[in-house]
Amino acid sequence: MLALMAAGSVFFPGLFLLSKQSLQRMLRWTEGDADIVSARLVSSIQAVMASTAxxxxxxxCKDIMEDKHWLTNNYILFATPYFAFDIYAMFLCYWHKLQVKGHEEAGHRSMGAAVGGYLRRELLMVLHHVFMVAFCFxxxxxxxxxxxxxxxxxLFLAELSTPSVCLGKVLIQFDKQHTLLHKVNGALMLLTFFSCRVLxxxxxxxxxxxxxxxxxYMVPLVAPWQCNMGAALLMALxxxxxxxxxRGALRLFTRKSPPMPTEESDGRPPPDSQPVSQQLEEETHKH
Incomplete structure (x- = not known):
């Protein structure tokens, strides 16, 4: 048990560092871009591994209650450290976005203030990750x-929607939110999220x-209370x-094409033309 958790504790941060260093050395990316893309890459790889498992x-499993497979508990033990790592990776992404967006006093904020702002903006996602470790594990x-x-x-198949979410954020990072790829990816994200998480x-x-x-309707009455509570909390999220x-998809597919940027403009799309994954991210931050 401890060996698998230790392996996961090394694998996910190690993959992040390897990706970051490769992007900085081979493509000459900035530390911020490399951190954000590497965090998305690790999330996507974990999602592919979980979905495959x-x-x-x-x-x-022919008998859905009694049949066992060695991969089940082993992958849970291996992947649990990922959720702790991802909390840190999300903070790195938040920190770099503060620098890029030029928030007031962003360069002078203490680490404590940055952590507080991060927890306010990413509260739901952080709570979700803590719940996965403290309860679901x-x-x-x-x-x-x-x-x-x-x-x-x-339950592992819920991760199928993660790669499309990550790709959407990477496309936004490189100002590709008005491409056909982003629209196709947005539709795929809608489909996979509904199929693998809502249903x-x-x-x-x-x-x-x-x-x-x-x-x-009788199943909740015979299921263990832990199952009902966990399912209710996760399903609500x-x-x-x-x-x-x-809501973001509706705006994406019904808006008019944005005007071409002029020399006086900064080249960014107007606020009402934000892409699906960016709207999802910002709407989540508001709560």
Whole structure:
């Protein structure tokens, strides 16, 4: 157990540092650009690994409650340090954005003030990551007592939407938010988020109801309270974030093409033409 967690604690920060140094040396990127892209890359790689593990587990479990797969707990142990690392990586992204956007007194802020601002802006995401480590980790490894590997595999598939979210933010970083690629990626993000996050929890209850031959509305009454509480909290976040994505998507696909920048302008799009992933990020920060 400790060996796998130690491996994850080395792998994700190590991959981040390797990516950052490669981008700085080979492409001569600034530290800020390299940090932000490297953080997105690590998140995307973790998402691909989790989704792949989920597919393997799901395809191997015929009995959704009793069948076991060695990859289930092993990947949970390996990936748990990622959520702690990602809190730090998100702070680095926030810090560099402060410098780029030229916020008042950004260059003179103390580290404590920066951390406070980061926690206010990224509160929901930080709480989500803390919840994954403090609640979902013991629930998945200990409380379920080796049952329901199939359900854990399905939960891993929630990460399928992460690469499109990360790509959207990278496109914004390099001012590619008005390209066809960004629109296609936005549509893909909408589809994957809805399929793999919004529908995920109702599907889990449906699958168990079918397995136990009981109506779906009876499943919460027989499921452990830990499962119900965890599902309710995570599902509420997914519905909230999906609402923000839909609002951003509506603006993206219904707005008029932005005017060409002039010599007097700074070349940035007007506020009402912000792309989906940027609107999602900023709307989340408001709360």
């Amino acid at each position: 989920g597919c393997i587990i799901i395809s191997s 013991p629930a998945s490894v200990f409380w379920r007592q080796g049952k329901g590997d199939y359900f854990q595999g399905v 995920l929890f109702p599907y889990l209850y449906y699958a168990y109801g079918r397995y136990a031959s009981i109506p779906v 997914q519905f909230y974030w999906f609402g923000l994505i839909c």
